[in-house]
Amino acid sequence: MKTIFALLLLSVSLIAETPDRGVVRIHAGMQEPLQPRGLGFIVEKDGFVLTTYDNLVEKTSERLFERLEVTSGTKSYAAEIIGVEPTINIGILKLETDETFTPVVCAVKRDITPGMALQAVSLENGVLKTLDGSVTALNTKLCYQHSLASTMFRAKITLPVTSLGGPVFHADSGEVAAIFTGYKPVPEAGHAEDTSETHLLPINLCFNIYESLKTKRSLKSPWTGFSVRPLNENEQHYFPTAKKHHGGVAIEDVWDNSPAQKLGLKAGDILVQFSYNRILSVADFQKWLYMYGVGQPVKLIILRNGTEYLMTDYVIEERPEWAKPQ
Known part of the structure; x- marks a missing residue:
């Protein structure tokens, strides 16, 4: 992976439609207006944001966006990329402000079970929606070093690519159960993917490495x-x-x-x-x-x-x- 930063502008807009859920919108581009990239969510009160690596990288050059700007209503914040994990497709941003935010609560110790009810934040045509779904199949491994597919659980829910980086909540508690990374397994002969199912990265796997990424500022x-x-x-x-x-x-x-x-x-x-x-x-x-x-x-x-x-x-x-x- 190339780690030379591109001198591009990245903007994150706090979503007014769901202020209680700490969700953010991500935009990027060389010129105004900045183009929508996807979603993310605030995980710490001092403005750390969890999103996907894909939302932070310029695809053709594989370079990370360097300059960041965060806006909420009429307010704007500078921000920076703290760390990324390209393999499992997550990234951490930091809003550069002394203000305090309301973070999401992440269910890092709660087990996922088949049939569990979920709610996902979906961004469609510029409008945020809440979609209902349920867990259909569990992840079978805890370590993604050899198999990424086996570390994902599957859910009966369909999310558009514009929702990359968005949280998926436990419907009963409002805690984050997973992050939507847009992952799709490599097609296999004789096996057809169920297009009504979505692969989701469990939030506990993200937080196994979150503090290390943040401390090491790993790219x-x-x-x-x-x-x-x-x-x-x-x-x-x-x-x-x-x-x-x-x-x-x-x-x-x-x-x-x-x-x-x-x-x-x-x-x-x-x-x-x-x-x-x-x-x-x-x-x-x-x-x-x-x-x-x-x-x-x-x-x-x-x-x-x-x-x-x-x-x-x-x-x-x-x-x-x-x-x-x-």
């Missing part, structure tokens, strides 16, 4: 060449180990020709430590991968077969184009 996708999963019941019996490790995450898939393969890592190995940081969950792994970020040296401590410890040094690489998850 690239780091990768290791492997995906991870929670320990199964048999693997949990390995802990605590003689070296006082109390858990870890199992390596699930290893990409061919990846850093992980070159390091000799195998499916079934257990990552217990990422440099000085103990790993107890998939969220821990994602957090520290982004907190260190591309170009940083780390030490991976691996438990193999429940008894053998392996230590390997790795300089985190940027995910190559050929290794984008499907």
Whole structure:
């Protein structure tokens, strides 16, 4: 991904139609009037906004928009891009003001269940609408390193491309359940996608890396060449180990020709430590991968077969184009 910033103007307009939901409109362009890009939503009272990477990048050059302006009614705010994650398609903006905003509440610890009622904010022909829907299928994995499709849940709801970056709420509580990134899986022979269903990125996955993106101000996708999963019941019996490790995450898939393969890592190995940081969950792994970020040296401590410890040094690489998850 190119990270040279384009000297373009990006404008975000706070949506007056739904002020209680913290939703924003995003516009961009070289000249006035600025063109609509999509939606986003305020997630912190001091003006941090979660949106999609696609809303912040010029498609043909793959350069991020540099200058930002935020308006609400007659007020205007300067803003900046804080961090982006191109692989899962999220971005963080910061409104440069001392004013306090009303953020959305994100349901980062609430489970998604089939049949759960949802409400999405849709932008159609310049008008905001609320669309009702429901969960039809759950995500099957927590780590998107190898498969992006498996980390999405599906919902019976249809959203236009103009709603990219918009929140999808739990209908009963008004908390954000997911973000609409416009993701569509690569077509497979013999499998037809249900066009009435939409793939949605769970909000908890976004917040596994949100603080790391914000702190690191990351603009690239780091990768290791492997995906991870929670320990199964048999693997949990390995802990605590003689070296006082109390858990870890199992390596699930290893990409061919990846850093992980070159390091000799195998499916079934257990990552217990990422440099000085103990790993107890998939969220821990994602957090520290982004907190260190591309170009940083780390030490991976691996438990193999429940008894053998392996230590390997790795300089985190940027995910190559050929290794984008499907």
